[in-house]
Amino acid sequence: MFSEFAFNIFNTSIEKYHIKDDVYQNFENPYSKDDIEHLLYRKNWIDTVQWHYEDIIRNPDINPNDALVLKRKIDASNQDRTDLVEFIDSYFLNKYKSVEIKPSATINTESPAWAIDRLSILALKVYHMKEEATRVDASMEHKEKCQAKLNILLEQKKDLSLAIDQLLSDIENGTKYMKVYKQMKMYNDEELNPILRGNK
Template identity: 40%
Template sequence: MTDLPLSSQHVLDWHDACLARADWPVSDAPLTEAGPEQGLRFWILSNHRFNNLLWNEEDLARRTQVSAEEIAANKRAIDRYNQARNDATERVDELLLIALGLVEPESARTDAPVSRVAPGARLNSETAGSMVDRLSIMALKARAMREQTQRTDVDDAHRASSQAKLDRLLAQRADLGRCLDELLADSLAGRAYFKVYRQFKMYNDPRLNPALVREAAGRQAG
């Protein structure tokens, strides 16, 4: 393989194209375009969609004039979308590691992937998938801040402050994109590598969450 499997510009363009859609993130159309192989773009868009759904639920969970039941529903949705977001991030890492030749393909999704890392390569503390995830969140932040610059119900000072923050967010997003490109290039050249770091969200697992374990034990005792 002589070409990188992904560039930050691909990610930025895909994220922005989704956010420009009026039906995003309700529609699941981008999640079915990749076909049965469910490739890298599929999982990047999946991660982005779940981040957007998570963002929306986080806004709703801050409401102060709704019932406790509605807030509880928001919290459960947040947990569900956060788990799905992390699962998609891990899948991005697995596919990139395979594409870069850093892992035996058949072992990529196991708990003991077989490494193909070149001797002397440095381990990057952040994975490429987590960078893609952060780029998604920064795209959401930039959109939200841009909307603040366009408000007509606030004064000029608010819009100016929001514009300054937007400029900083866009600079940070560009910096992160360059870091992703450098990690992928260094990984392809054998100078660097990353791993899939499983998140192990214990609170979502009824076998590991102590409160859910106690609930289950109580039901069995009753």
């Protein structure tokens, strides 16, 4: 199933990141640029680094100048994340371009790649909640609460994985069809953001 295939790649990325656990470490993609694995690994690496950016920026003692720099990094990371989602959707569009769409076919509320984006974030939640549920310096109460949350996340992973695999199967069978809307973000565009436009 594609969902399990993707989840395993996400875990590989997460585990590799945590060897150094440093947002400024060098990124190396172990997969060929021609493979979907390359996009999935890159996607999750972006999510993993941003996860830790979000931790750092919540430090109440952070220097305001450092916080501003970090906010810019988070903005850039969000743009990279959206770009990767579109690349992954392009992969699926190409893969299923020859499928004969049935007259009764319906469209899904989100594209495959945006569902896979949620799976990537979920992989991070599972990893870090598992850390908390087994933390040696935490109280038993803390670990029990985190284990309960982890159980819910694992159930969510099961449900989301099933939904992704069903969606891909339906697209492959022509009972669902893909329609991808390219990003319409306005805040990074100097022509659409009035603040940026005023600073030109």
